Amino acid sequence: MIETALKVLFILLYATFVGFMFMGIIRIVTARIHRRVGPPIYQPILDTIKLLSKESNITHGFIYDFGILYAVGATILAVMFIPLGSIGVLRAYGDLILITFLLEIPMLGIMFAAMSSGNPWAGIGAQRALLTLLAIQVPLGFAVIALAEYYGTFSTYEIVMAQQISGWSIAHFPLLLAAIAYDLVLQAMFGKEPFDIMIAPGEISLGPMVEFGGKHMGLLNIQHAIALFAETLFFSNIFLGGGVVTAFSSPVLNTIAGLLVLLVKQIAVLLVATFMAAIFPRFTIDQAAKFYWKWPTIIAALGAILASL
Amino acid sequence: MVDWRLFDPLIEYARKRSMWIVAFCTGCGGIEMPPLATARYDFERFGIMPNPAPRMADLFLITGYVTPKTLKRIIITYEMQPDPKYVLAHGSCPLNGGIYWDAYNAIKHLDKYIPVDVAIAGCMPRPEAVMDGIQKMMELIETGKADGWKRYRENYEYYRKNQDELFGEGWRERTARMWIPWLMKGNNRGEE
Numbered sequence: 001m002i003e004t005a006l007k008v009l010f011i012l013l014y015a016t017f018v019g020f021m022f023m024g025i026i027r028i029v030t031a032r033i034h035r036r037v038g039p040p041i042y043q044p045i046l047d048t049i050k051l052l053s054k055e056s057n058i059t060h061g062f063i064y065d066f067g068i069l070y071a072v073g074a075t076i077l078a079v080m081f082i083p084l085g086s087i088g089v090l091r092a093y094g095d096l097i098l099i100t101f102l103l104e105i106p107m108l109g110i111m112f113a114a115m116s117s118g119n120p121w122a123g124i125g126a127q128r129a130l131l132t133l134l135a136i137q138v139p140l141g142f143a144v145i146a147l148a149e150y151y152g153t154f155s156t157y158e159i160v161m162a163q164q165i166s167g168w169s170i171a172h173f174p175l176l177l178a179a180i181a182y183d184l185v186l187q188a189m190f191g192k193e194p195f196d197i198m199i200a201p202g203e204i205s206l207g208p209m210v211e212f213g214g215k216h217m218g219l220l221n222i223q224h225a226i227a228l229f230a231e232t233l234f235f236s237n238i239f240l241g242g243g244v245v246t247a248f249s250s251p252v253l254n255t256i257a258g259l260l261v262l263l264v265k266q267i268a269v270l271l272v273a274t275f276m277a278a279i280f281p282r283f284t285i286d287q288a289a290k291f292y293w294k295w296p297t298i299i300a301a302l303g304a305i306l307a308s309l
Numbered sequence: 310m311v312d313w314r315l316f317d318p319l320i321e322y323a324r325k326r327s328m329w330i331v332a333f334c335t336g337c338g339g340i341e342m343p344p345l346a347t348a349r350y351d352f353e354r355f356g357i358m359p360n361p362a363p364r365m366a367d368l369f370l371i372t373g374y375v376t377p378k379t380l381k382r383i384i385i386t387y388e389m390q391p392d393p394k395y396v397l398a399h400g401s402c403p404l405n406g407g408i409y410w411d412a413y414n415a416i417k418h419l420d421k422y423i424p425v426d427v428a429i430a431g432c433m434p435r436p437e438a439v440m441d442g443i444q445k446m447m448e449l450i451e452t453g454k455a456d457g458w459k460r461y462r463e464n465y466e467y468y469r470k471n472q473d474e475l476f477g478e479g480w481r482e483r484t485a486r487m488w489i490p491w492l493m494k495g496n497n498r499g500e501e
């Protein structure tokens with residue numbers, strides 16, 4: 001019991017810290033692409049401390065507070081289901097559909113909060129976010145089906161174990177197609193540039209985030225950090241072979257090595273997303289919906305068909 | 310109970326190193342903001358981030374002359390920001406009217422309407438000068454002297470009196486309702 005509680009605490013702290021570092025890495029890499037110096041890597045932590053220490057806070061009622069907590073809670077739950085190397089609390093139950101679903105729940109929480117603020121910009125942002133969420137479901141569904149068809153299981157942990165024997169998922173052609181589609185979907189899940197239509201800084205103020213200030217925004221920052229961690233972790237688990245290392249004799253060393261291997265894979269996923277975000281301008285919402293229902297869907301469907309042959 | 314004063318140095322440091330600017334560009338100084346944010350004078354080094362939403366902002370740059378019409382929006386934006394908030398007036402116009410000293414339609418002393426923490430003279434100031442002002446602001450925040458938001462709370466009657474003198478009582482409601490008759494008329498015309 002106590003061991004499980006310690007594990008939960010460790011995963012939570014690790015995910016938050018690494019997530020904040022990821023946010024810092026995104027900002028630094030974007031700055032370097034623009035030939036700027038950029039902020040220090042721990043900048044998101046300072047931002048969060050500042051936001052949490054604001055002395056006046058506004059609230060627009062119960063749902064406004066609850067939506068944020070709901071988003072944070074759902075993200076934490078998602079992290080618990082994803083196998084983190086050889087550490088994992090609920091990894092035996094973490095099947096693909098559940099995790100994909102849990103990674104989208106936070107968006108709904110943010111939407112609740114944004115809609116209850118009554119700000120018209122937040123309303124427009126929520127509408128765009130829900131349309132994006134709707135559009136990414138199709139390629140996402142095909143990618144999940146391709147994986148399940150290929151490995152014959154929905155369990156994330158078993159997929160990681162199967163990759164230990166048969167090589168990374170992206171080494172197989174049908175799954176490579178699924179991975180490409182999933183990577184395009186990740187861009188929208190991160191809220192990064194070609195598909196950051198729901199936040200759209202400058203276009204619709206800040207979309208759903210426009211009314212959040214002070215402690216609400218601080219909590220959302222934490223949620224964003226954990227979500228970044230969870231999404232990259234899920235991608236590296238199902239497509240890049242996860243982080244199970246059995247090279248050393250002691251289990252502690254194996255665990256640490258597994259975490260490091262995972263970290264490298266997660267950063268690779270993150271960098272691809274950052275590079276894409278830095279060079280592509282934003283789509284309008286109708287273009288994004290059309291795009292997701294066209295190319296990623298075709299690619300992922302092809303992958304699913306090839307995987308089931 | 311945790312004694313939160315223990316964490317005060319950390320909080321002051323975080324406030325100093327992560328000032329978010331609300332992107333409110335008034336007057337000519339708006340043209341001096343993009344160079345500050347881009348590759349040559351990169352202010353993201355200090356954790357400053359331009360932000361379109363007033364709810365998340367800490368630092369309010371008044372970048373030039375302020376007309377009464379803009380001042381209404383400035384006051385509303387200022388009041389929307391959550392509490393440790395700092396105002397940096399930038400250029401000669403917010404200080405004393407600058408070259409618009411005899412204009413009927415420019416505010417001469419911004420400090421009478423919202424509390425200003427740091428002012429930079431110049432028409433218009435170089436980005437280095439703005440950086441200098443930001444540096445000064447950081448110093449003030451660290452020593453706890455950037456207390457414009459406290460002054461606004463404590464002397465609210467004074468600021469409110471000056472605002473009402475300029476715009477007349479109940480200006481918020483009047484500004485909000487300003488377009489309703491016009492819209493109604495437009496609708497009627499559409500129906501005809």
Ligand code: SF4
Nearest residue numbers: 337373400401402432
């Ligand atoms: S100080 Fe000079 S540059 Fe600045 S707003 Fe006034 S006239 Fe324009």
